[in-house]
Amino acid sequence: MSGLAAAPVLSVSGLRKRYGDTPAVDGVSFAVGRREIVGLLGPNGAGKTTTINMILGVLEPSAGSIRVAGLDVATRRSKALERTSFAAVYAPLPGNLSLERNLRIFGLLYGVPDVRARVDDAIRRLDLDALRGRKCGVLSSGEQTRASLAKALVSDPDLLLLDEPTASLDPATARDIRVKIREFAAERGCGVLWTSHNMFEVQEICDRVLFLSHGRILLEGDPRALPAQHGKASLEELFIAVAREPLSLEQGAAP
Ligand code: ATP
Numbered sequence: 001m002s003g004l005a006a007a008p009v010l011s012v013s014g015l016r017k018r019y020g021d022t023p024a025v026d027g028v029s030f031a032v033g034r035r036e037i038v039g040l041l042g043p044n045g046a047g048k049t050t051t052i053n054m055i056l057g058v059l060e061p062s063a064g065s066i067r068v069a070g071l072d073v074a075t076r077r078s079k080a081l082e083r084t085s086f087a088a089v090y091a092p093l094p095g096n097l098s099l100e101r102n103l104r105i106f107g108l109l110y111g112v113p114d115v116r117a118r119v120d121d122a123i124r125r126l127d128l129d130a131l132r133g134r135k136c137g138v139l140s141s142g143e144q145t146r147a148s149l150a151k152a153l154v155s156d157p158d159l160l161l162l163d164e165p166t167a168s169l170d171p172a173t174a175r176d177i178r179v180k181i182r183e184f185a186a187e188r189g190c191g192v193l194w195t196s197h198n199m200f201e202v203q204e205i206c207d208r209v210l211f212l213s214h215g216r217i218l219l220e221g222d223p224r225a226l227p228a229q230h231g232k233a234s235l236e237e238l239f240i241a242v243a244r245e246p247l248s249l250e251q252g253a254a255p
Pocket of ligand 1: 019022023024042043044045046047048049050051
């Protein structure tokens with residue numbers, strides 16, 4: 001891990017991505033600290049996945065900079081990516097390999113020291129011991145989600161990017177996963193960027209949220225305090241107001 005304990009694990013500055021004339025991400029700046037869980041919220045098409053893909057080095061920004069644990073993703077991409085992990089339902093593990101083999105291969109690809117211990121730790125954290133020898137292709141969607149999260153923990157990342165990590169989980173498992181990710185972040189000093197459309201979940205897990213609309217951050221703050229600050233009864237009401245009338249917020253009025 002970086003020696004800069006107080007420095008953010010993720011710093012995004014003036015980030016932009018255009019597709020032709022369409023600005024998908026339009027000048028976004030934010031940071032994620034160690035042990036901090038930050039929610040990236042916004043309606044469909046707001047620019048969340050595009051932002052995550054730029055942090056992962058999959059998409060090249062049109063402008064702006066991204067640093068992971070102090071490493072510039074543009075100039076030190078592979079080093080920055082070694083410190084980053086990602087999990088999403090649309091990125092499942094190869095189905096023809098067992099869970100354990102998948103995690104081992106992933107650990108080896110990342111050059112993880114003591115791969116066996118890290119794989120065991122990830123399997124234990126996600127309660128996957130009974131499924132260790134099972135091929136990933138036959139896991140249920142909820143089990144695959146947990147497997148994908150286990151993969152993300154193997155490399156002991158500084159930054160964890162989770163795109164709707166509980167979308168396919170039943171409420172009890174989803175709660176369990178939230179607790180486990182919180183524990184992991186606290187114990188290992190990792191920062192988490194978490195996208196979700198579930199406002200209850202966001203209030204439970206996120207220390208801070210960023211509301212994205214049309215590629216811009218319109219609101220930022222504590223998800224438990226933000227609704228009252230904007231005259232709304234709940235985070236869901238605030239979300240709907242931001243999604244429907246982003247301009248009123250940009251102009252400083254309560255939605
Ligand atoms: P969702 O909640 O639906 O997943 P999102 O916030 O992740 O949405 P993005 O997938 O980042 O949104 O998309 C942001 C905008 O960029 C959308 O208007 C989308 O149509 C557009 N977009 C994304 N990828 C491309 C592409 N390859 N070419 C053109 N436009 C794109």
